[in-house]
Amino acid sequence: MTMVTFLSGGSLKIVCAILVITPLVQYLRPALGFISGVGVGDANNIRCLEGERQALLEFRKGLIDDYGRLSLWQSEDENKNCCNWEGVLCSNQTGHVLELHLSGSQDDGMKPFRGMISPSLFELPYLTFLDLSSNDFNQSHIPKFIGSLNNLKHQDLSWANLSGPIPHELENLSRLQYLNLGRSDLKIIENLKWLSHMSTIEYLDLSSTYLSVVANDWLEVVSYLPNLKTLSLWLCDLPPLSLSSLSHFNYSKSFAPLETLDLHHNQFVHIPKSFGYICTLRELYLSSNNFNGQLVELMDNLSGCAKDSLEVLDLSKNHITRLLPNFSIFPSLKNLNLSENELNGTLPKSIGNLSNLELLNLSSTSLSLKFSLDWVPPFQLDRIYLTSCNLGPTFPNWIQTQRKVSFLEISDANISDTIPAEWLEDLPSTLMDLNISSNQIHGQLPNRVLLPLFPTNLTFLNLSKNRYLGSISSLCKINAQLLAFLDLSDNMLSGRLPNCFMHWRKLIVLNLSGNNFFREVPTSLGSLSGLKTLNLNNNNFSGELPSSLGNCSSLIVMDLGKNRFSGKIPAWIGESLPRLFSLSLHSNKFAGSIPLHLCWSKDLQILDLSLNDISGTIPQCLNNFTGMTRRELFYREFKLPGRILGILKIIDLSRNKLTGKLPSESLSLLGEIPSSISNLTFLSVLNLSYNYLFGKIPSSTQLQSLDAFAFAGNLGLCGPPLTQLCPGEETPNQSEPTDDVIKDKEEDEDEFRTWFYIGIGFGSPIGFWGVCIALVFDWRHAYFLLLDRMIVNLARLRRKFQTRG
Ligand SMILES: *[C@@H]1O[C@H](CO)[C@@H](O)[C@H](O)[C@H]1NC(C)=O
Ligand SMILES: *[C@@H]1O[C@H](CO)[C@@H](O)[C@H](O)[C@H]1NC(C)=O
Ligand SMILES: *[C@@H]1O[C@H](CO)[C@@H](O)[C@H](O)[C@H]1NC(C)=O
Ligand SMILES: *[C@@H]1O[C@H](CO)[C@@H](O)[C@H](O)[C@H]1NC(C)=O
Ligand SMILES: *[C@@H]1O[C@H](CO)[C@@H](O)[C@H](O)[C@H]1NC(C)=O
Ligand SMILES: *[C@@H]1O[C@H](CO)[C@@H](O)[C@H](O)[C@H]1NC(C)=O
Ligand SMILES: *[C@@H]1O[C@H](CO)[C@@H](O)[C@H](O)[C@H]1NC(C)=O
Numbered sequence: 063m064t065m066v067t068f069l070s071g072g073s074l075k076i077v078c079a080i081l082v083i084t085p086l087v088q089y090l091r092p093a094l095g096f097i098s099g100v101g102v103g104d105a106n107n108i109r110c111l112e113g114e115r116q117a118l119l120e121f122r123k124g125l126i127d128d129y130g131r132l133s134l135w136q137s138e139d140e141n142k143n144c145c146n147w148e149g150v151l152c153s154n155q156t157g158h159v160l161e162l163h164l165s166g167s168q169d170d171g172m173k174p175f176r177g178m179i180s181p182s183l184f185e186l187p188y189l190t191f192l193d194l195s196s197n198d199f200n201q202s203h204i205p206k207f208i209g210s211l212n213n214l215k216h217q218d219l220s221w222a223n224l225s226g227p228i229p230h231e232l233e234n235l236s237r238l239q240y241l242n243l244g245r246s247d248l249k250i251i252e253n254l255k256w257l258s259h260m261s262t263i264e265y266l267d268l269s270s271t272y273l274s275v276v277a278n279d280w281l282e283v284v285s286y287l288p289n290l291k292t293l294s295l296w297l298c299d300l301p302p303l304s305l306s307s308l309s310h311f312n313y314s315k316s317f318a319p320l321e322t323l324d325l326h327h328n329q330f331v332h333i334p335k336s337f338g339y340i341c342t343l344r345e346l347y348l349s350s351n352n353f354n355g356q357l358v359e360l361m362d363n364l365s366g367c368a369k370d371s372l373e374v375l376d377l378s379k380n381h382i383t384r385l386l387p388n389f390s391i392f393p394s395l396k397n398l399n400l401s402e403n404e405l406n407g408t409l410p411k412s413i414g415n416l417s418n419l420e421l422l423n424l425s426s427t428s429l430s431l432k433f434s435l436d437w438v439p440p441f442q443l444d445r446i447y448l449t450s451c452n453l454g455p456t457f458p459n460w461i462q463t464q465r466k467v468s469f470l471e472i473s474d475a476n477i478s479d480t481i482p483a484e485w486l487e488d489l490p491s492t493l494m495d496l497n498i499s500s501n502q503i504h505g506q507l508p509n510r511v512l513l514p515l516f517p518t519n520l521t522f523l524n525l526s527k528n529r530y531l532g533s534i535s536s537l538c539k540i541n542a543q544l545l546a547f548l549d550l551s552d553n554m555l556s557g558r559l560p561n562c563f564m565h566w567r568k569l570i571v572l573n574l575s576g577n578n579f580f581r582e583v584p585t586s587l588g589s590l591s592g593l594k595t596l597n598l599n600n601n602n603f604s605g606e607l608p609s610s611l612g613n614c615s616s617l618i619v620m621d622l623g624k625n626r627f628s629g630k631i632p633a634w635i636g637e638s639l640p641r642l643f644s645l646s647l648h649s650n651k652f653a654g655s656i657p658l659h660l661c662w663s664k665d666l667q668i669l670d671l672s673l674n675d676i677s678g679t680i681p682q683c684l685n686n687f688t689g690m691t692r693r694e695l696f697y698r699e700f701k702l703p704g705r706i707l708g709i710l711k712i713i714d715l716s717r718n719k720l721t722g723k724l725p726s727e728s729l730s731l732l733g734e735i736p737s738s739i740s741n742l743t744f745l746s747v748l749n750l751s752y753n754y755l756f757g758k759i760p761s762s763t764q765l766q767s768l769d770a771f772a773f774a775g776n777l778g779l780c781g782p783p784l785t786q787l788c789p790g791e792e793t794p795n796q797s798e799p800t801d802d803v804i805k806d807k808e809e810d811e812d813e814f815r816t817w818f819y820i821g822i823g824f825g826s827p828i829g830f831w832g833v834c835i836a837l838v839f840d841w842r843h844a845y846f847l848l849l850d851r852m853i854v855n856l857a858r859l860r861r862k863f864q865t866r867g
């Protein structure tokens with residue numbers, strides 16, 4: 063296939079598209095607390111004070127309340143008592159406003175505000191608790207007056223889209239116990255002196271604040287905070303510690319009660335020996351730094367008194383190599399994460415002395431785990447991540463001894479065996495996530511089970527890329543009502559799909575592609591109203607699509623390509639699937655014309671109807687589904703950088719029986735050739751080849767910059783980019799893009815790439831929600847990667863919740 067880009071012969075390699083899977087958050091975090099209307103008030107007949115009520119109303123004026131959360135913050139009589147207002151908590155003795163709970167955290171089921179932090183807060187002098195986290199204050203600065211709220215004990219301005227320096231006025235908050243300014247875009251421009259006044263501080267989060275100017279000083283300042291228990295300085299651009307300047311420190315004296323130290327994503331190359339003398343240290347996060355020595359040396363530096371207290375050690379995403387240490391000197395370890403390092407060799411048997419171990423993550427290392435067949439570890443792990451380790455070739459016995467496991471990921475682990483049937487039929491009841499994809503596991507899924515197959519709490523099941531064969535008639539035995547993710551793709555499964563999808567109403571992703579399933583798609587798929595991805599690609603399904611699929615109104619990706627589906631393209635796709643982003647029906651036997659209803663799908667960015675028997679004309683309204691406005695909404699909602707407006711658009715109608723002229727208006731959908739980065743679109747594919755289209759290819763759009771292959775095989779088409787002249791026309795005037803445009807484009811690509819990797823690496827929402835496609839020649843291949851990425855992202859997301867929860 064030829065890639066058609068804006069620039070003929072352009073060399074785009076990487077294209078990223080963003081897919082969003084919001085409600086999953088709510089779905090996966092049911093246990094999260096939820097603050098609404100914390101006001102006490104009426105019960106005790108506490109009335110709020112007029113001055114404070116005015117201050118709150120003034121404060122509200124600064125906020126843009128898109129979701130109407132503050133609709134009861136009013137001056138009308140029945141709502142006058144501000145102690146009853148959402149998010150407000152008053153003293154039940156004096157009526158003073160003590161607490162404001164106005165987080166917009168969607169993870170916690172709240173909705174964000176936009177706007178500014180009004181100085182009227184200043185008139186709430188008794189305020190002890192202020193939570194404005196996860197709102198959008200539009201890059202404004204932290205107002206200095208916050209320093210005057212000197213009764214504050216708890217201040218949370220994290221994820222609030224603030225920017226600029228942290229004002230030293232904060233030093234007046236001498237009663238503060240909790241300060242979270244993390245995940246905004248703040249910086250320290252001078253020093254951290256203001257911090258040294260906060261002698262009562264217990265929790266301090268300045269993550270993603272630019273701190274590189276303070277170099278080593280941060281250590282000195284925080285070490286004098288006598289009550290500090292949690293310190294989070296990840297993603298702060300902290301340079302390597304200069305060890306000589308720290309030698310005078312006595313850490314066991316200085317960091318008296320420090321328990322949690324999160325320094326991940328900085329530029330450290332050493333763990334100073336003195337960290338090992340923080341005798342209270344329980345959690346140490348050092349992932350994504352520049353450690354490149356041997357694991358044994360790094361861990362040696364933690365072998366002071368901290369070796370007895372340390373419960374969580376995260377050294378993932380560095381360049382750490384073997385030699386491997388004797389793990390038994392850290393007897394309290396519960397979570398050990400060494401994933402994504404350059405470790406190889408065999409995991410030492412001393413791991414078997416960690417009887418408290420609950421989480422073991424060695425994913426993406428090349429470690430071999432070789433234990434004797436009858437080894438029964440002393441631990442019962444809760445989470446096991448051994449993706450890409452070497453566990454095979456036989457299915458490891460010790461894993462079967464783990465009866466409390468909730469996350470088990472052993473994909474790509476060189477296992478070529480059958481799964482022990484007794485284990486599969488009696489999985490630990492705690493299991494939520496089972497991923498054994500990309501091994502060479504063969505045999506049949508159990509099909510004579512009497513008991514329910516899989517535990518009831520199972521949420522993610524990935525058996526893809528193995529060699530399972532036979533039917534999945536036992537599918538109906540899966541009694542996992544929470545199942546959100548089911549991937550059986552790329553096996554050798556066959557037969558009809560059983561009609562029991564109504565059992566899994568929470569399903570979000572269903573991937574059955576690359577098997578040999580046949581006949582009709584069961585109507586019960588229509589019970590999956592939360593389904594976002596449906597992938598049935600590359601099977602032998604036939605018949606018409608059941609109209610019940612129209613009930614899957616959450617669908618974002620629907621891929622039914624490479625089957626034998628027939629009939630008309632149903633109108634309900636446009637009518638009932640308003641969120642569709644990608645629709646692929648290629649290589650089927652669909653006939654009839656393209657229904658106008660498809661144009662109702664305003665979010666559609668990928669439409670592949672190629673290799674069918676579709677006739678009629680190309681609808682005028684095709685440009686409806688590349689609406690810019692929606693896209694901007696999308697970016698704002700997910701706080702993506704404004705410059706990155708590119709999102710791919712693919713329309714492939716090739717090899718059908720389309721007739722008529724090209725509708726000029728609808729084909730303007732690909733937009734103009736970008737003259738500046740601000741309206742850059744990274745890739746567009748339009749393929750109308752091999753139809754019965756005729757007439758002049760409309761000019762004044764970017765169509766002329768497309769590859770001529772896009773129009774090939776239509777005997778009646780003429781004009782650029784085809785060499786075929788239209789009757790009565792001069793030699794076509796090829797409009798080659800100027801060098802400037804090309805240069806711009808390349809620069810943007812670079813920026814985009816950088817941005818993307820930063821997004822991933824920093825664990826920002828972009829990383830979690832982002833979906834990247836490495837696009838080389840064949841967009842369809844890229845598209846599958848997109849699906850894969852989506853799957854990967856779901857997995858990450860899930861892990862994130864798991865580590866947080
Ligand atoms: C366009 O469609 C034709 C026929 O299906 C195919 O051969 C060609 O590779 C396609 N081009 C692109 C860019 O997808
Ligand atoms: C005030 O409220 C707190 C917490 O709700 C409660 O424990 C306390 O008894 C109340 N005091 C009065 C005087 O009502
Ligand atoms: C900080 O405290 C000092 C001394 O109490 C006071 O003079 C100053 O006004 C306070 N700053 C702010 C911003 O309230
Ligand atoms: C550090 O301080 C602790 C507690 O005061 C003391 O026991 C220890 O000997 C000191 N270590 C050094 C190296 O001075
Ligand atoms: C261990 O600590 C010593 C002294 O602080 C330091 O020189 C060395 O580089 C550290 N080793 C590692 C691997 O961080
Ligand atoms: C382990 O990695 C080192 C380099 O880090 C390499 O020299 C060595 O050959 C590797 N050993 C094995 C068994 O792969
Ligand atoms: C299933 O999940 C729920 C909610 O997380 C939990 O309370 C319950 O204990 C789990 N069941 C088992 C068998 O682990």
Ligand SMILES: *[C@@H]1O[C@H](CO)[C@@H](O)[C@H](O)[C@H]1NC(C)=O
Nearest residue numbers: 658659660661662663683686
């Ligand atoms: C296309 O979009 C416009 C504006 O949103 C709308 O008025 C029109 O009905 C749409 N056309 C079709 C066929 O959906």
